[in-house]
Amino acid sequence: MPQRQLAVALNIDTATYCKIEKGDRRAKREQVETIAFVLNADKNVLLSQWLADQLLVTLADEKAIAEMALKIAQQTLKQK
16 A cells, blocks of 8 residues: 555554654654554554554653552552
């Protein structure tokens, strides 16, 4: 599928879509859901990757404590 068609589906210009595709800009959750729908891809797989990327960006400057923070978050999720 051409980039311009995906850009139209996302209601953004092609240049912005190219930045997302190259990793220069992060997609919004809604955009990931739209991409999954348009490409007939597994939404949960794409959203899981998107969320993992969000976590990595957040934790990038916290390498010394990132693993501990992730363990705490995982334990908290299990309790809910």
